[in-house]
Amino acid sequence: MEATQEDATRPKALCPEKLSPDGLGLLRKSIDVDERKGLTAEELIEIIPAYEALLVRSETKVTADLLAAAKRLKVVARAGVGVDNVDVPAATKLGIIVVNSPSGNIQAAAEHTVALLLSMARNIPDACASLKAAKWERSRLVGVEVKGKTLGIIGLGKVGLIVARMARGMGMQVAAADPYASPSVAEAANVNLVGSLGELLPVADFLTIHTPMLASTKGMLSHAEIGQMKKGSRILNVARGGIVDEVALLAALESGQISGAAIDVFTKEPPNKDPESAASKLIAHPKCVCTPHLGASTVEAQENVSIDVCEQVLQILAGELPRSAVNAPIILPADHKTLQPFVALVEKMGSLYTQHFTSPKEQSGRTTFDLTYEGEISMISSTKPLFAAFIKGLTSPISDAEGFNVNIVNAELVAKERGIFVNEQKSRDPSTQAYSSLITLVARPPSRAPSLNRVEQVSTADLNSRRAKEERHIISGYCSDRSPFISRIDRFSTSFKADGVLIICHNYDSPGKIGVVGGLLGKENVNINFMSVAPATYMNNEAHVPKMAQERLRTPSDASTPTESTEALMILGVDREVDDKVLKGLVEGGGVLSVSSVVL
Numbered sequence: 294m295e296a297t298q299e300d301a302t303r304p305k306a307l308c309p310e311k312l313s314p315d316g317l318g319l320l321r322k323s324i325d326v327d328e329r330k331g332l333t334a335e336e337l338i339e340i341i342p343a344y345e346a347l348l349v350r351s352e353t354k355v356t357a358d359l360l361a362a363a364k365r366l367k368v369v370a371r372a373g374v375g376v377d378n379v380d381v382p383a384a385t386k387l388g389i390i391v392v393n394s395p396s397g398n399i400q401a402a403a404e405h406t407v408a409l410l411l412s413m414a415r416n417i418p419d420a421c422a423s424l425k426a427a428k429w430e431r432s433r434l435v436g437v438e439v440k441g442k443t444l445g446i447i448g449l450g451k452v453g454l455i456v457a458r459m460a461r462g463m464g465m466q467v468a469a470a471d472p473y474a475s476p477s478v479a480e481a482a483n484v485n486l487v488g489s490l491g492e493l494l495p496v497a498d499f500l501t502i503h504t505p506m507l508a509s510t511k512g513m514l515s516h517a518e519i520g521q522m523k524k525g526s527r528i529l530n531v532a533r534g535g536i537v538d539e540v541a542l543l544a545a546l547e548s549g550q551i552s553g554a555a556i557d558v559f560t561k562e563p564p565n566k567d568p569e570s571a572a573s574k575l576i577a578h579p580k581c582v583c584t585p586h587l588g589a590s591t592v593e594a595q596e597n598v599s600i601d602v603c604e605q606v607l608q609i610l611a612g613e614l615p616r617s618a619v620n621a622p623i624i625l626p627a628d629h630k631t632l633q634p635f636v637a638l639v640e641k642m643g644s645l646y647t648q649h650f651t652s653p654k655e656q657s658g659r660t661t662f663d664l665t666y667e668g669e670i671s672m673i674s675s676t677k678p679l680f681a682a683f684i685k686g687l688t689s690p691i692s693d694a695e696g697f698n699v700n701i702v703n704a705e706l707v708a709k710e711r712g713i714f715v716n717e718q719k720s721r722d723p724s725t726q727a728y729s730s731l732i733t734l735v736a737r738p739p740s741r742a743p744s745l746n747r748v749e750q751v752s753t754a755d756l757n758s759r760r761a762k763e764e765r766h767i768i769s770g771y772c773s774d775r776s777p778f779i780s781r782i783d784r785f786s787t788s789f790k791a792d793g794v795l796i797i798c799h800n801y802d803s804p805g806k807i808g809v810v811g812g813l814l815g816k817e818n819v820n821i822n823f824m825s826v827a828p829a830t831y832m833n834n835e836a837h838v839p840k841m842a843q844e845r846l847r848t849p850s851d852a853s854t855p856t857e858s859t860e861a862l863m864i865l866g867v868d869r870e871v872d873d874k875v876l877k878g879l880v881e882g883g884g885v886l887s888v889s890s891v892v893l
């Protein structure tokens with residue numbers, strides 16, 4: 294159709310990948326859609342300035358350079374789940390909304406996983422190729438049954454849960470490692486949620502991965518982890534290339550440590566054609582069943598994701614909030630001025646909690662949170678934006694993209710799906726006069742049934758320290774000059790701006806400690822921007838009861854409680870993220886009791 298005068302004013306959308314026509318048809322009613330497959334990165338940068346919307350799948354790399362060139366772009370729509378090919382922080386900075394389709398293709402991905410599981414167990418691709426080559430090799434192609442075997446799942450999210458249910462239907466035992474999964478959701482699906490990856494690896498006959506690609510999941514299955522698996526077990530990856538180290542997987546296949554691999558996703562897609570590369574050798578290996586990233590490639594899934602994201606593109610271009618924005622605003626414009634600093638504060642508190650108190654390697658099981666708003670902030674009419682920001686902060690360090698799609702519309706649903714319970718309380722009279730508004734987060738584990746066959750003698754001192762260690766975690770914060778500050782972490786009172794990369798060390802407050810830690814970081818070329826020492830001011834983890842007040846309440850039997858005054862937190866603001874090796878060095882060489890690295 295020739296462009297008319299009126300057409301020139303219509304917004305334009307660029308679609309450089311294959312998207313189902315169902316959604317594109319919706320767009321075409323009010324938008325000009327250009328389908329241009331096979332563009333190079335340079336060609337994309339050249340033409341992007343003309344477009345208001347960009348629709349992609351997993352192949353197009355939406356880089357900071359591409360976004361910077363996209364002068365009219367309002368939305369990047371990812372017709373699928375994973376947004377690891379989109380530079381979301383760069384888009385956020387430029388005010389470009391990124392949307393995805395968090396559920397449109399999850400059934401397809403789960404079914405593909407089960408298809409690969411059975412194909413691998415019964416040598417189907419090999420058998421099919423053999424027969425087509427006019428052979429009849431019944432004895433070479435004997436397989437194994439899945440019934441009665443254990444399927445280990447890493448990442449019990451949306452796809453992982455569907456796979457779990459299907460595996461149970463085939464008579465498999467299912468165990469899962471996911472530090473952030475809800476124990477009750479796992480229980481309802483008859484999944485044994487184990488405490489750590491280390492517990493899962495030795496019990497799995499088949500191991501399948503369903504986590505997003507994150508810094509914490511990259512290379513999470515390498516030589517050491519595969520070495521902990523049963524000899525002769527089998528591995529599947531329908532999540533993202535690079536979560537399983539391809540070199541380690543190939544070595545394990547070649548040594549017979551694992552009997553089979555099923556791979557849908559590769560570190561580089563399409564994989565390197567060099568026959569000597571690990572990816573090429575894996576693809577060629579007779580014990581490897583592989584597909585070219587087909588997890589989401591069903592007619593139904595493609596129809597779902599296409600309609601889902603195209604509807605959202607229309608909403609955004611009409612100035613409305615989309616339902617699954619990865620970086621959507623949490624506050625509506627009318628409330629922005631009053632709420633923005635507090636929304637930023639609770640989001641940072643949630644994120645600090647997940648990064649500092651939970652480990653990506655262990656099941657945390659903490660699912661109940663008390664959020665108390667004290668002072669002026671307690672007078673707001675609705676706490677919905679604060680609640681949404683908190684859920685966003687809690688979940689964003691562990692899921693796809695910076696914001697894990699949480700916004701004011703869907704926060705309750707996300708919390709429910711993840712088994713997160715939040716009790717919100719308001720108090721007009723602040724427990725301390727130091728701040729005009731104070732927000733306190735208390736995290737409690739779900740109540741555990743008392744063990745019937747275990748009797749323990751525990752001293753009051755032990756009980757106190759257990760409570761402090763296990764039962765609650767507390768974070769308080771306030772705003773100053775519209776910026777978020779943290780004023781308390783567990784027993785330690787502090788005051789630091791919740792921004793940037795932080796290293797939080799728990800140590801005995803002894804002379805010279807700061808110098809040693811500073812020296813070790815200096816050796817690694819890590820610059821310290823600020824440092825704050827937080828003394829233990831509160832006894833145990835009692836909310837709102839400072840140590841002085843508690844000391845008056847102590848009974849003589851508490852006298853054996855170890856002195857806590859010598860412990861402190863050292864909070865260092867640094868100029869870049871540090872790896873586990875550096876953190877380990879602080880514990881081993883710096884005399885630090887424990888340490889975490891946090892990005893706020």
Ligand SMILES: NC(=O)C1=CN([C@@H]2O[C@H](COP(=O)(O)OP(=O)(O)OC[C@H]3O[C@@H](n4cnc5c(N)ncnc54)[C@H](O)[C@@H]3O)[C@@H](O)[C@H]2O)C=CC1
Nearest residue numbers: 375402448449450451452471473504505531532588589653
């Ligand atoms: N092959 C394909 O075509 C497809 C691949 N995918 C991939 O599957 C991934 C999972 O999708 P969903 O289940 O929808 O995402 P989800 O966000 O519902 O679930 C991910 C789960 O991984 C868990 N997790 C995060 N870090 C972890 C860690 N260190 N150890 C163990 N568990 C961890 C999270 O707690 C969460 O429960 C997507 O991010 C995407 O990369 C999704 C669709 C199609």
Ligand SMILES: O=C(O)C(=O)COP(=O)(O)O
Nearest residue numbers: 350351352373374375589
């Ligand atoms: O949705 C996802 O995360 C996928 O991996 C699907 O990718 P695709 O849209 O098929 O390129």
